[in-house]
Amino acid sequence: xxxxxxxxxxxxxxxxxxxxxxxxxxxxxxxxxxxxxxxxxxxxxxxxxxxxxxxxxxxxxxxxxxxxxxxxxxxxxxxxxxxxxxxxxxxxxxxxxxxxxxxxxxxxxxxxxxxxxxxxxxxxxxxxxxxxxxxxxxxxxxxxxxxxxxxxxxxxxxxxxxxxxxxxxxxxxxxxxxxxxxxxxxxxxxxxxxxxxxxxxxxxxxxxxxxxxxxxxxxxxxxxxxxxxxxxxxxxxxxxxxxxxxxxxxxxxxxxxxxxxxxxxxxxxxxxxxxxxxxxxxxxxxxxxxxxxxxxxxxxxxxxxxxxxxxxxxxxxxxxxxxxxx
Numbered sequence: 084x085x086x087x088x089x090x091x092x093x094x095x096x097x098x099x100x101x102x103x104x105x106x107x108x109x110x111x112x113x114x115x116x117x118x119x120x121x122x123x124x125x126x127x128x129x130x131x132x133x134x135x136x137x138x139x140x141x142x143x144x145x146x147x148x149x150x151x152x153x154x155x156x157x158x159x160x161x162x163x164x165x166x167x168x169x170x171x172x173x174x175x176x177x178x179x180x181x182x183x184x185x186x187x188x189x190x191x192x193x194x195x196x197x198x199x200x201x202x203x204x205x206x207x208x209x210x211x212x213x214x215x216x217x218x219x220x221x222x223x224x225x226x227x228x229x230x231x232x233x234x235x236x237x238x239x240x241x242x243x244x245x246x247x248x249x250x251x252x253x254x255x256x257x258x259x260x261x262x263x264x265x266x267x268x269x270x271x272x273x274x275x276x277x278x279x280x281x282x283x284x285x286x287x288x289x290x291x292x293x294x295x296x297x298x299x300x301x302x303x304x305x306x307x308x309x310x311x312x313x314x315x316x317x318x319x320x321x322x323x324x325x326x327x328x329x330x331x332x333x334x335x336x337x338x339x340x341x342x343x344x345x346x347x348x349x350x351x352x353x354x355x356x357x358x359x360x361x362x363x364x365x366x367x368x369x370x371x372x373x374x375x376x377x378x379x380x381x382x383x384x385x386x387x388x389x390x391x392x393x394x395x396x397x398x399x400x401x402x403x404x405x406x407x408x409x
Contacts, residue, residue: 113142120146130155134197149203151291156210156300157191179284186277187211199288207285207295211278225390226271226304227374231312232319233332234279236363238374238394239271242345243356245389264358268337268408272362274299276333278306283328286313287320302387334362337408342401350389359397360408 112120124146127133130153137147184192191211198207226239241264278297285295286308296307308316320328339360346353374391 117142117146121149125150125152128152128154130194130198134194137197148201150201151204152206153198153201153204154208154210155194155198157187157194157212179280182277182280199285202289203291204289205291205293207289207292209281209295209297211297211299222301224267224271224303225387226275227391227394228275228279228304228306230275230279230306232283232316232323234275234334234364236361237271237275237334238398239267239360239362240390240394240397241267241358242354242393244354245386246353246355248351265408267358268339268360268362271304271360272333274304275306276331278304280331282306282308283316283320286316287328292317332364334364336363336365337361338363338405339408340397340401340405342397342404345393345396347389347392347396349392350385352389352393354389354393357393357397359394359401359405361398361405 120143124133124136127136127150133147133150133153137144180192183195223243223245224239224241226237228234228238229236282295282297286292289295292308292313294307294309294313296305298305337360339358342357342359344353344355345357374395
């Protein structure tokens with residue numbers, strides 16, 4: 084027998100063994116009770132993996148939707164879902180769908196449509212692909228937001244460089260062009276508004292949510308809800324009219340300033356070439372306590388803590404140099 088023939092025979096035998104093994108494995112899995120399968124699925128968390136499990140069988144499709152914790156990052160290529168498990172009955176509103184697809188792409192919208200079938204999910208974490216500020220290097224841009232059922236205040240900070248006690252930590256592109264910096268408030272407002280709208284729809288579509296966060300791949304900013312804050316938003320979402328719910332209210336007052344050098348006494352960091360701003364809703368009288376609130380602070384690493392310190396330092400000691408953005 085020729086060498087190619089022997090190779091083909093071995094491949095066929097291995098394939099047959101694989102089929103037999105798969106059949107035995109599947110037989111073993113099929114005998115497991117739903118409760119055990121759900122315990123296994125609850126450990127997967129990743130939405131893409133859960134989607135593949137959803138397509139295994141009708142039995143799996145019903146069990147998968149009972150998981151209570153999900154995490155996913157965009158862009159996400161969602162596998163084709165067959166007619167037997169249609170998602171058309173849970174599609175988001177057309178206006179929201181247009182906004183989501185325009186900002187994050189059709190693959191993310193497909194993933195979102197699948198996500199809102201999980202009516203029992205309690206914990207949800209979404210990581211979005213950072214939308215780019217093409218005119219500036221936005222690696223160092225970060226923002227924080229005070230919000231509930233509406234956005235009340237956004238604070239953004241964009242240094243040109245950051246250094247710690249050991250030397251240079253992170254450096255921007257060295258471009259301090261005023262025209263380019265002026266685009267930052269609009270980008271921050273766009274990012275926050277889209278995420279806030281997504282958060283409200285998630286609260287509306289997933290009734291058992293206990294904690295939810297939406298962040299991005301560059302860690303520029305995070306919206307998160309849990310505890311009493313989430314309960315308050317849930318109450319508003321389920322009691323307000325459709326017209327009020329779909330009304331988009333955004334902060335419209337921008338005050339900003341430029342600080343050449345800022346030395347941070349607690350972290351020891353030094354930031355240079357800082358463009359700083361506050362975007363507020365007209366009539367907003369809230370304080371800046373949200374910068375240190377536990378829902379945001381619990382996620383902070385060393386770098387994020389330095390940004391929080393810088394924001395508070397500027398608001399306490401440099402507020403007098405801030406002026407209205409024109």
